[in-house]
Amino acid sequence: MIDIPREELFNPGHPACPGCGAAPSMRLALKALGPKTMVVIPASCWSIIAGAHPSFSLEVPLLHTPFLSAAAAAAGLKAALEAQGDQETLVMAWAGDGGTYDIGFQGLSGAAERRTDMLYVCYDNEAYMNTGGQRSSATPLGTQTSTTPGGKLEEKKDLLNIIVAHGASYVATATLAYSHDLLKKFRKARDKKGFRFIHLLSPCPTGWGFPEDKTITMARMAVESGAYHLMEWEGEGWQTTYHPSFQVKVEDYLQAQTRFAHLTGEELQEIARRTAEYWERVSRSE
Amino acid sequence: MLVDFPYPSSYLCSMAESRLMLGSEALALGVKLCRPQVIAAYPITPQTHIVECLAQMVEKGELSPCRLVTVESELSSISLVLGASAGGARVFTATASQGLALMHEILHWVAGMRFPVVLANANRALGGPWILYMDQTDSLSQRDTGWIQLYCASAQEALDMVPLAYKIAEAHLLPVMVIMDGFWISHTMEPVEAPSQEAIDAFLPPRRDELKLDPDNPQALGAPSPSDTFYQIKREIQEEMEQVLEAFPQYAQEYNQIVGRSYQAVERWFMEDAQVALVGLGGITGTARYTARVLRDKGIKAGVVFPRFLRPFPTYEVRRLLESVETVLVMNRALSPGMGGQLTQEVKTALYGLSHPPRVVDWMAGLGGIDPIPSSMEEAVKKALAGEERIWTSKPVGAKR
Numbered sequence: 080m081i082d083i084p085r086e087e088l089f090n091p092g093h094p095a096c097p098g099c100g101a102a103p104s105m106r107l108a109l110k111a112l113g114p115k116t117m118v119v120i121p122a123s124c125w126s127i128i129a130g131a132h133p134s135f136s137l138e139v140p141l142l143h144t145p146f147l148s149a150a151a152a153a154a155g156l157k158a159a160l161e162a163q164g165d166q167e168t169l170v171m172a173w174a175g176d177g178g179t180y181d182i183g184f185q186g187l188s189g190a191a192e193r194r195t196d197m198l199y200v201c202y203d204n205e206a207y208m209n210t211g212g213q214r215s216s217a218t219p220l221g222t223q224t225s226t227t228p229g230g231k232l233e234e235k236k237d238l239l240n241i242i243v244a245h246g247a248s249y250v251a252t253a254t255l256a257y258s259h260d261l262l263k264k265f266r267k268a269r270d271k272k273g274f275r276f277i278h279l280l281s282p283c284p285t286g287w288g289f290p291e292d293k294t295i296t297m298a299r300m301a302v303e304s305g306a307y308h309l310m311e312w313e314g315e316g317w318q319t320t321y322h323p324s325f326q327v328k329v330e331d332y333l334q335a336q337t338r339f340a341h342l343t344g345e346e347l348q349e350i351a352r353r354t355a356e357y358w359e360r361v362s363r364s365e
Numbered sequence: 366m367l368v369d370f371p372y373p374s375s376y377l378c379s380m381a382e383s384r385l386m387l388g389s390e391a392l393a394l395g396v397k398l399c400r401p402q403v404i405a406a407y408p409i410t411p412q413t414h415i416v417e418c419l420a421q422m423v424e425k426g427e428l429s430p431c432r433l434v435t436v437e438s439e440l441s442s443i444s445l446v447l448g449a450s451a452g453g454a455r456v457f458t459a460t461a462s463q464g465l466a467l468m469h470e471i472l473h474w475v476a477g478m479r480f481p482v483v484l485a486n487a488n489r490a491l492g493g494p495w496i497l498y499m500d501q502t503d504s505l506s507q508r509d510t511g512w513i514q515l516y517c518a519s520a521q522e523a524l525d526m527v528p529l530a531y532k533i534a535e536a537h538l539l540p541v542m543v544i545m546d547g548f549w550i551s552h553t554m555e556p557v558e559a560p561s562q563e564a565i566d567a568f569l570p571p572r573r574d575e576l577k578l579d580p581d582n583p584q585a586l587g588a589p590s591p592s593d594t595f596y597q598i599k600r601e602i603q604e605e606m607e608q609v610l611e612a613f614p615q616y617a618q619e620y621n622q623i624v625g626r627s628y629q630a631v632e633r634w635f636m637e638d639a640q641v642a643l644v645g646l647g648g649i650t651g652t653a654r655y656t657a658r659v660l661r662d663k664g665i666k667a668g669v670v671f672p673r674f675l676r677p678f679p680t681y682e683v684r685r686l687l688e689s690v691e692t693v694l695v696m697n698r699a700l701s702p703g704m705g706g707q708l709t710q711e712v713k714t715a716l717y718g719l720s721h722p723p724r725v726v727d728w729m730a731g732l733g734g735i736d737p738i739p740s741s742m743e744e745a746v747k748k749a750l751a752g753e754e755r756i757w758t759s760k761p762v763g764a765k766r
Binding site: 117129147155185 | 449584
């Protein structure tokens with residue numbers, strides 16, 4: 080067990096939807112990172128959660144950018160701090176899956192390849208939730224979204240190993256239901272140099288279709304069923320940081336969400352099988 | 366036929382201390398003298414020399430502690446300087462053509478956020494089809510982004526406009542594009558006099574403004590805004606643009622005192638008694654100065670007007686210079702298909718409301734590497750005087766593969 084700091088760098092009264100997973104994820108992340116942090120956020124739900132002018136929900140500086148600019152703008156901010164002699168302040172890009180896997184992918188690749196000394200966080204709610212839930216390349220197989228009404232035909236992109244392949248110094252997955260694991264990873268990321276990447280599974284009640292008081296439950300079911308793996312990469316292969324109980328089945332996790340309600344029992348089983356395969360493939364990659 | 370060297374005499378005074386360099390090298394030298402702190406580098410013809418020169422300067426330690434970041438696209442170069450400017454740094458990037466077009470979305474963002482970014486653009490046409498050669502479609506297409514546009518007609522100006530650009534950008538919190546002809550200036554060697562570092566340091570103190578991210582004073586920059594705030598932001602940008610035109614003579618005078626070269630928001634030659642005015646942006650005004658002399662030898666009183674600023678457009682100065690001529694021939698190097706030459710629209714707007722306005726003639730002087738030689742310019746003037754309203758050069762001369 081580790082201490083969770085009492086200091087709050089994310090204030091209540093923000094305009095996130097009830098049950099939003101992305102909001103408390105930032106709260107935990109900033110508790111780990113501390114006040115010497117600057118945040119860069121592209122178009123995303125978090126463009127709203129941070130507050131509309133003149134409201135501001137964070138206690139650290141924030142630069143809002145266009146959708147595809149987060150990684151490059153964060154790299155520029157870091158360069159500006161270095162040129163002015165500030166080696167201490169951490170620059171964190173904080174983007175959704177659309178801004179990371181899709182439209183921001185090129186800038187992300189560039190920043191990672193240049194080994195930019197920064198932290199990039201993708202809070203992944205597995206679709207374009209801020210525009211009402213359209214498919215992204217992070218959307219899981221079979222998911223019904225407003226642009227895949229019959230269910231998505233392709234598997235989720237293996238972004239984690241794409242980032243690893245860029246030579247990132249630290250890559251990790253985390254989710255808010257396992258807050259100690261999450262905090263440990265953000266602290267580790269803070270204390271490392273080079274390009275660091277954290278992927279957060281961020282349940283979305285409106286987009287996934289579950290009651291707004293079940294956000295933590297949903298994240299927990301994802302991990303305990305093996306639909307999401309908690310792991311980290313420090314240069315020598317993936318290390319699992321939490322071993323799930325498997326007392327929950329992937330089918331149970333899927334059936335708890337209306338975005339999978341159109342699927343037949345057979346399809347659910349097939350998705351469960353392929354989800355297990357997906358994570359085995361991802362976590363084995365070297 | 367020989368005519369006088371068409372540059373102001375101040376250039377000649379310092380010839381002894383000048384050396385030959387490419388326009389792009391001159392511009393890079395101008396950037397160096399301004400002590401940038403963050404540069405985003407991405408190549409595109411005909412701008413590439415600029416960032417290559419700067420990379421060499423950084424490698425040699427001449428720009429320390431400047432960070433030069435070699436990004437993977439123009440989307441990232443402009444995004445990177447946006448972030449760096451938010452961090453309080455003096456920033457620079459350069460581009461051309463497709464690269465500037467690719468930046469379009471972020472150009473709006475930089476201006477709306479009032480970041481004092483300076484960007485150099487070496488003018489080049491936009492495809493398709495693929496075209497490497499010069500016209501001004503790239504920069505004129507960014508007219509409405511909220512960026513100041515400063516045009517250069519020589520390598521010397523490409524150097525001198527950079528300190529002036531930073532001066533304006535940081536005083537008015539507006540981004541500035543320094544624009545020169547691709548190839549005709551960027552790839553042409555000319556004598557250039559470099560001001561001393563002390564002179565530029567005296568002219569341009571380090572960037573100091575409150576508009577930056579600071580952990581001790583956490584603020585959000587660029588947050589979603591209510592409509593009335595957004596409206597006010599746009600109004601303030603318009604009003605600040607007007608202030609730039611008012612303040613420019615003072616900056617130019619200061620630069621002249623320190624460096625010894627004088628510039629105006631609207632450059633003009635032979636306009637005292639001109640019947641016909643040739644109006645253009647950038648290097649084409651050099652050819653126009655030559656042609657005006659040739660025409661004067663033949664009894665046609667021609668003059669030349671070069672609005673150095675496209676934005677803020679020096680409306681009143683252009684109007685004052687043109688109100689008493691009979692014919693204005695606008696030398697366009699950018700076309701708005703379905704309307705005509707882009708610069709023509711600007712000039713016509715400036716002349717609106719005069720009781721006896723001059724006749725404005727729309728000449729497609731140069732597109733995609735077509736650039737008027739004096740004989741085609743003379744032909745255009747004669748067609749304009751004969752009453753034609755839109756002129757296409759009959760035998761365009763330009764670069765060929």
